[in-house]
Amino acid sequence: MNYLSGFLLTRLLLPLIVDSAPARIVNVASAAQQAIYFDDVMLESGYSDGRAYAQSKLAQVMFTLNLAAELDGRGVVVTSLHPATLMDTDMVVERGLRPRNTVGDGADAVLR
Numbered sequence: 001m002n003y004l005s006g007f008l009l010t011r012l013l014l015p016l017i018v019d020s021a022p023a024r025i026v027n028v029a030s031a032a033q034q035a036i037y038f039d040d041v042m043l044e045s046g047y048s049d050g051r052a053y054a055q056s057k058l059a060q061v062m063f064t065l066n067l068a069a070e071l072d073g074r075g076v077v078v079t080s081l082h083p084a085t086l087m088d089t090d091m092v093v094e095r096g097l098r099p100r101n102t103v104g105d106g107a108d109a110v111l112r
Contacts, residue, residue: 002056007063021075025067028110029080033058083109 010017010025017023034054043052061080068078083106086092088099 002053003059003063006060010063010067017076018071018074022077023075024077024079025064026110027060027064027078027080028083028106029060029064030054030057031082031085033061081109083107 006027017025030053032050032054034051036055036058040046043055064078064080071078084101086097086100087103087106088101089103092099
């Protein structure tokens with residue numbers, strides 16, 4: 001769902017976005033990316049939430065690049081960004097990791 005919900009929402013809204021050009025689509029991705037193993041795309045073997053997250057973020061960046069090419073010349077800028085590293089989210093804290101950034105830092109990056 002980390003990837004599919006954003007993909008579906010973007011595809012459903014795309015006619016409206018194109019008709020509203022100039023417009024932009026910003027996908028909040030992550031530097032945490034991992035190769036997608038299409039032989040086991042649902043991670044039925046060796047599931048790890050970290051792996052699922054990293055693969056979904058790579059899928060998101062790939063979608064962004066493809067969508068940018070698809071919309072080239074139509075007045076819609078498509079980009080993805082890495083907001084911050086190890087923000088103080090529940091996901092980071094529950095893993096016992098030391099946060100390096102705050103959620104506020106990530107929000108500021110997205111707004112920029």
